[in-house]
Amino acid sequence: MKITAIETVPVTVPVDRRVGTVADAKGFRFQSRLLMVFVRTDTGLEGVGEVTASPDWSGETSAGAKALIDTHLAPKLLGADPRQIRHCMDRLGKTFANPFAKAAIEMALFDIAGKFHHAPLYQMLGGAVRDGSFALRFPVMPVGPEASADVARRMVAEGFRTIKLKVGHDALEFDLARLRQVRDAIGSEVRLTVDANGGWTVSEAIAAAPHLAEVGVTFVEQPVHRLDLEGLAEVRRRTHLPVMADESVFTVQDTLRCLQLRAADIISVYPGKNGGLLNTLTIAAMAEAAGVHCAIGSNLEWDVGSAAMAHACMAIPNIRTDLYAADIIGPVFHTERAVASPLLAPEACVRVPDGAGLGVTYTGPSA
Numbered sequence: 496m497k498i499t500a501i502e503t504v505p506v507t508v509p510v511d512r513r514v515g516t517v518a519d520a521k522g523f524r525f526q527s528r529l530l531m532v533f534v535r536t537d538t539g540l541e542g543v544g545e546v547t548a549s550p551d552w553s554g555e556t557s558a559g560a561k562a563l564i565d566t567h568l569a570p571k572l573l574g575a576d577p578r579q580i581r582h583c584m585d586r587l588g589k590t591f592a593n594p595f596a597k598a599a600i601e602m603a604l605f606d607i608a609g610k611f612h613h614a615p616l617y618q619m620l621g622g623a624v625r626d627g628s629f630a631l632r633f634p635v636m637p638v639g640p641e642a643s644a645d646v647a648r649r650m651v652a653e654g655f656r657t658i659k660l661k662v663g664h665d666a667l668e669f670d671l672a673r674l675r676q677v678r679d680a681i682g683s684e685v686r687l688t689v690d691a692n693g694g695w696t697v698s699e700a701i702a703a704a705p706h707l708a709e710v711g712v713t714f715v716e717q718p719v720h721r722l723d724l725e726g727l728a729e730v731r732r733r734t735h736l737p738v739m740a741d742e743s744v745f746t747v748q749d750t751l752r753c754l755q756l757r758a759a760d761i762i763s764v765y766p767g768k769n770g771g772l773l774n775t776l777t778i779a780a781m782a783e784a785a786g787v788h789c790a791i792g793s794n795l796e797w798d799v800g801s802a803a804m805a806h807a808c809m810a811i812p813n814i815r816t817d818l819y820a821a822d823i824i825g826p827v828f829h830t831e832r833a834v835a836s837p838l839l840a841p842e843a844c845v846r847v848p849d850g851a852g853l854g855v856t857y858t859g860p861s862a
């Protein structure tokens with residue numbers, strides 16, 4: 496089997512404002528500008544992938560990823576066998592960075608290989624280690640205390656059992672007021688976590704810790720700047736709160752450094768950020784060897800990217816969905832669907848699609 500073409504289609508998907516403005520410590524996002532990737536072969540088998548581009552996150556944009564794939568990455572794979580995924584990804588690995596662009600191509604290759612072998616993607620990652628339904632964690636954006644509590648209350652009523660508050664965008668007192676009001680709104684049984692998206696200094700994070708513990712926050716995600724792994728390690732050493740590394744760990748090499756510095760208790764992984772599922776497998780195994788858990792994070796993927804994440808959860812033992820609710824929240828935030836069967840299941844869960852490859856029938860815009 497040979498790859499005959501790789502086509503890219505930019506897509507803009509609106510974000511549903513009823514579930515709360517999408518924002519993080521860097522700004523607000525009202526729509527997702529994605530790039531769909533279609534890999535065609537000489538057998539007629541085709542695969543689909545998604546570049547969940549976000550300049551604030553990975554430095555990638557939909558337009559930039561399109562140019563990179565069309566002119567630089569696609570030519571490297573024309574004529575290659577799409578089932579030899581590691582070989583193909585090694586070719587792409589010679590290009591620096593651009594993890595979400597590479598991950599989209601890899602997603603499409605897995606989709607083709609799965610269809611060829613009549614196997615769902617998770618089977619090609621080693622098979623199921625848990626059943627295929629994952630509870631989600633709902634992120635509340637940095638809006639005021641009343642609005643934060645209101646969104647959290649509504650989401651708990653919809654079945655969410657874990658709420659994550661985006662913090663670090665405003666003064667600590669403001670965030671603490673939000674946290675107290677949210678805790679009052681959701682009761683003591685619902686789990687509460689915070690994600691500062693690197694918005695705190697080391698001393699601010701350390702000062703925040705006892706207040707976070709007081710309202711029952713179970714871990715703090717990316718308290719300090721993504722490049723400050725020493726700072727992350729210091730926060731971890733000087734507080735009792737478990738620390739999750741998100742922006743700090745994109746690559747296998749980031750993982751090594753994070754583990755060497757003992758900078759995190761939990762590492763957030765996802766195929767896009769990691770430059771593909773093969774890297775996610777490696778990162779999760781490295782963390783497991785060091786006694787560090789992984790959890791599935793998110794860049795607000797649309798349905799194709801979300802499906803790949805769900806397959807990873809199903810097959811990778813150290814993605815501890817039993818301990819940490821999954822961030823596969825793109826299907827909650829995007830009202831337009833990209834696949835024939837919805838990934839969202841009742842009680843705020845995502846279900847792994849059943850069919851071969853990614854298991855989805857893509858219904859969005861195509862080439």
Ligand SMILES: [Mg+2]
Pocket residue numbers: 690692716717741742763792
């Ligand atoms: Mg995060």
